[in-house]
Amino acid sequence: MRSPLTNPFQAGSDVVPDVWAGRADQLSDWRDVLRPRRLAGLYETGRTILGEPGTGKSSLVRRIARDAADAGDWVTPQIRMPSGADPLKLVASAVLRLADAAGLRASARQRVTDILDRVEQVAISGFALSVRGSDGPEPSTALFDLLVELGDAAIRQDVVVLIHIDEVQNISDDAALSQLLITLGDALSHEVEVRLPGGGSALRFLPIVVYLTGLPDFEDRAGARKGATFARRFRTVTLAALDEGDLLAALQPFVISGWETADGDGGVDRVTMRTEAARAIVELCCGEPFLFQLAGQGAWNAGQADVVTEDDVLAGWRSAEGEASAHVERILGRLPPREHEFIEAMGALAPSERTLTNIAESMGLASATQVGPFSRRLDTTRGIITRGKPYSFRNRAVEAYLTTDWPRA
Ligand SMILES: Nc1ncnc2c1ncn2[C@@H]1O[C@H](COP(=O)(O)OP(=O)(O)O)[C@@H](O)[C@H]1O
Ligand SMILES: [Mg+2]
Numbered sequence: 001m002r003s004p005l006t007n008p009f010q011a012g013s014d015v016v017p018d019v020w021a022g023r024a025d026q027l028s029d030w031r032d033v034l035r036p037r038r039l040a041g042l043y044e045t046g047r048t049i050l051g052e053p054g055t056g057k058s059s060l061v062r063r064i065a066r067d068a069a070d071a072g073d074w075v076t077p078q079i080r081m082p083s084g085a086d087p088l089k090l091v092a093s094a095v096l097r098l099a100d101a102a103g104l105r106a107s108a109r110q111r112v113t114d115i116l117d118r119v120e121q122v123a124i125s126g127f128a129l130s131v132r133g134s135d136g137p138e139p140s141t142a143l144f145d146l147l148v149e150l151g152d153a154a155i156r157q158d159v160v161v162l163i164h165i166d167e168v169q170n171i172s173d174d175a176a177l178s179q180l181l182i183t184l185g186d187a188l189s190h191e192v193e194v195r196l197p198g199g200g201s202a203l204r205f206l207p208i209v210v211y212l213t214g215l216p217d218f219e220d221r222a223g224a225r226k227g228a229t230f231a232r233r234f235r236t237v238t239l240a241a242l243d244e245g246d247l248l249a250a251l252q253p254f255v256i257s258g259w260e261t262a263d264g265d266g267g268v269d270r271v272t273m274r275t276e277a278a279r280a281i282v283e284l285c286c287g288e289p290f291l292f293q294l295a296g297q298g299a300w301n302a303g304q305a306d307v308v309t310e311d312d313v314l315a316g317w318r319s320a321e322g323e324a325s326a327h328v329e330r331i332l333g334r335l336p337p338r339e340h341e342f343i344e345a346m347g348a349l350a351p352s353e354r355t356l357t358n359i360a361e362s363m364g365l366a367s368a369t370q371v372g373p374f375s376r377r378l379d380t381t382r383g384i385i386t387r388g389k390p391y392s393f394r395n396r397a398v399e400a401y402l403t404t405d406w407p408r409a
Contacts, residue, residue, distance in 0.1 A: 001261055001262065001263050001264050001269050002261065002269075002271045002300060002303070002304055002305065002306065002308075003304070004300075004301050006261040006262060006271075007297055007300045007301060008259055008261075008296075008300070009293045009294075009296035009297035009300060010293055010297070011290060011293035011294040011296075011297050011323075012293075013054070013058060013290075014058045014059070014062065014078065014080075014166075015059060015062075016059055016062050016063045016066055017059065017293055019250055019251070019292075019293070019296060020063070020250060021242050021246045021247050021249065021250035021289070021292065022242045022243065022246030022247070022249075022250070023056065023060055023239075023242075023246075024246075026049070026060055026064075026237065026239075027060075027063075027064065029047070030064045030067075030068075030209075031067075034047065034209055035068070035073075035160055035209065038160055038205065038206075038207045038208065038209055039158070039159075039160050039207050040204075041155075041194070041204025041205050041207070042204075042205060043188075043189070043205050044188075044209075045188065045232070045233050045234055045235045046184060046185070046188055046209070046210035046211070046212065046233060046234040046235070047209075047210070047211050047212070047234065047235055047236075047237065048168075048211075048212045048213075048214075048218070048234045048235065048236040048237070049061060049211065049212070049213045049236075049237050049239060050213070050214060050215065050216045050218060050219060050236060050237070050238050050239070050381075051215075051216065051238055051239035051240065051383060052215070052216065052331045052334075052382060052383070052384070052395070053215065053290075053327075053330055053331065053334075054288060054289060054290030054291075054327055054330075054331075055239040055240065055241070055288070055289060055290075055383075056239060056242075056289040056290075057166075057213040057214070057239055058078060058166050058213055059289070060213075060239070061078070061164050061166070061211045061213050062078055062164070064162075064211070065078070065162055065164050065211075068160065068162050072157075072159050073159045073160045073161070073162055074098050074101065074102055074150070074154060074159055074160070074161045074162070075098075075161075075162045075164075076094040076095065076097070076098055076162065076163050076164055077094065077164075078164050078166045079091060079094045079163070079164060079165045079166060080166045080167050081165065081166065081167045081168060081170040081171050081214075082167075082170060083170045083172065084170070084172055084173075085170065085171070086126035086173075086176060087126075087165070087171045087173075087176055087177065087180045088122055088126045088139050088140065088143065088176060088179060088180055088183075089122065089123055089124070089125070089126030091143065091163070091165065091180060092119050092120075092122040092123040092126070092139070092142075092143055092146075093123040094163070095119065095143065095146055095147065095150065095163070096116070096119055096120065096123055096146070098150060098161065099116065099119075099146060099149070099150055102150060102153050102154070102157075103153070104116065104149060104150065104153060112149055115142060115145045115146050115149060116146070118142035118145070119142045119143060119145075119146045121142070122139040122142050122143060125139075126139065126176075139179070140179045140180075140182065140183040143183050144183050144186055144187055144190075147161075147183075147184075147187040147190075147206070147208060148187065148190060148192070148206065150208075151187065151190075151192070151206030151207060151208050152192060152206070154206070154207045154208070155192075155194065155204075155206070155207060159207065160207045160208070160209055161206075161207060161208045161209065162209045162210075162211070163184070163208070163209070163210045163211070164211045164213070165210070165211070165212050165213070166213045166214065167213070167214050167215075168212045168213065168214035168218050169214040169215040169216075169217045169218040170214070181233075181234075184210050184233075185232075185233035185234070187206060187208055187210075188205070188206075188208060188210060188233055189205070189233065190205070190206055191203040191204065191205055192204060192205075192206060210234075212234065215334075216238065216381045216382045216383075217334075219236065219381050220377070220381065238380070238381065238382070238383040239383070240287075240383035240394050240395070241286065241287030241288060241394065241395055241396055241397070242287045242288075242289055242292070243287065244282050244287070247281075247282040247285070247287070247292055248278060248279070248282055250292075251273060251278040251281065251282070251296075252278075254271065254272055254273035254278065254308065255272065255273050255274070255275055255278050257270065257272075258270030258271055258272040258306075259271045259272075259273075269306065270306070271300075271306055271307070271308065272306065272307050272308070273299075273307070273308040274307060274308065274309050274310060276309075276310040277299060277308050277309055277310045277312065277313045280310050280313040280314065281295045281296055281299060281313055284313070284317050284324075284406075284407070284409060285397075286395075286396035286397035286399075286400050286406070287395075287396050287397070288327065288395075288396075288397045290327055291324055291327060291397060294320045294323060294324065294327075295313065295316065295317055295320065297316070297320075298313075298315075298316020298317055298319055298320045299312045299313040299315075299316040299317075300312075300316070301316060302315040302316040303315075314409050317407070317409050318409065320407075321407045321408065321409075324397075324406075324407035325401070325407055327397070328397050328398055328401040331384070331395070331397075331398060332398065332401075335382075338371075338374050339374045339377060339378055339382075341363050342359060342363065342371060342374045342375060342378060343378065343384065343385070343398065343402070344402065345359050345362040345363050346359050346385065346391060346393075347393075347398075347399065347402030347403050348362060348402075349362065351390065351392065352390060353390065354390040354391040354392065355389070355390050355391065356368040356371060356372070356375060356387075356391065359371060359375075359391065375387055375391070379394075383395065384398055
């Protein structure tokens with residue numbers, strides 16, 4: 001039965017949507033590289049996943065974490081950093097909860113009990129502990145020690161510990177940020193001795209995986225402070241738009257066999273989608289995960305029949321246009337003035353005219369070198385443009401917004 005209640009599209013934040021598209025590289029990185037390697041005691045860096053709002057950073061890692069938890073791994077919930085929060089405090093409480101779940105509390109070893117006590121203090125007082133001086137435990141050392149114990153227990157259970165810290169750009173205290181990153185980095189590069197089945201021993205890394213997610217600002221802001229250690233211990237990926245093939249593939253189950261829903265009588269119904277309707281959704285959303293869900297949601301809610309038509313998509317989109325504009329405006333509005341000007345100037349030029357020299361000229365600047373830094377950040381850090389010959393937009397929603405009357409269908 002097709003109703004808002006059975007709508008499988010979810011346009012919100014921090015959800016793992018039922019209609020999932022793409023991100024195959026990142027999912028495979030977890031499944032085929034990161035998890036198996038850390039589980040085997042081999043080294044892998046932490047992962048930092050950055051991107052503009054709505055690119056699906058939180059969803060991606062939540063999905064990875066959900067799959068991990070289903071497989072028996074020890075997973076923190078998504079640890080969201082509110083603006084100005086003390087990161088050590090939040091991470092300490094999340095890791096404590098993992099330690100509880102892992103049964104560390106039941107340990108007969110005095111050392112473990114001591115560590116748990118120390119981390120509990122960190123969970124209460126956080127970074128402030130180290131500022132107060134030497135009377136309390138050093139918060140980062142306590143957290144590090146607990147991670148090592150947890151990692152050790154995970155080795156015995158043959159599982160991985162997964163830590164997900166979200167909205168990392170909100171950690172505004174440089175000292176606290178650097179303590180957190182160093183602690184996590186130290187846990188990732190810590191080696192422990194394990195006994196081998198045939199006798200003898202070997203060194204291995206702990207089965208700990210860390211995902212940091214947040215806005216690209218994290219890269220700039222913390223860049224200088226977090227230093228070389230961070231760069232070596234975390235690998236950064238910038239998420240960009242989804243490609244059309246992936247989005248069409250995500251809608252294929254609707255088109256081919258229909259999407260299963262409850263029929264209201266304890267049975268199941270199937271809601272199908274016309275090929276043209278699927279195409280229209282993919283075209284309207286411009287590759288933005290959030291807009292994909294928004295378009296799908298609107299189309300589903302636009303009628304009750306068992307078939308979603310192109311008219312449904314258009315009707316649904318009309319009611320979502322305001323939100324679609326707001327989504328792009330949020331991306332543009334967050335840009336520093338020069339980067340914003342750059343994007344506007346680029347959009348005003350015909351696609352073949354988008355060279356660095358032309359863009360600089362439209363911005364009233366004498367030379368291309370003056371705009372170099374902005375264009376580099378818009379490309380590498382934000383994933384909004386591609387510095388090819390000529391320059392082009394990688395964020396297709398931004399392009400459509402600036403150069404056509406999109407979101408008007
Ligand atoms: N791979 C994906 N396929 C389909 N929809 C997605 C995907 N990733 C995210 N979304 C949707 O996009 C929206 C924003 O996702 P979210 O993870 O909150 O973004 P971010 O954390 O980058 O701001 C959510 O509605 C979510 O359902
Ligand atoms: Mg998010």
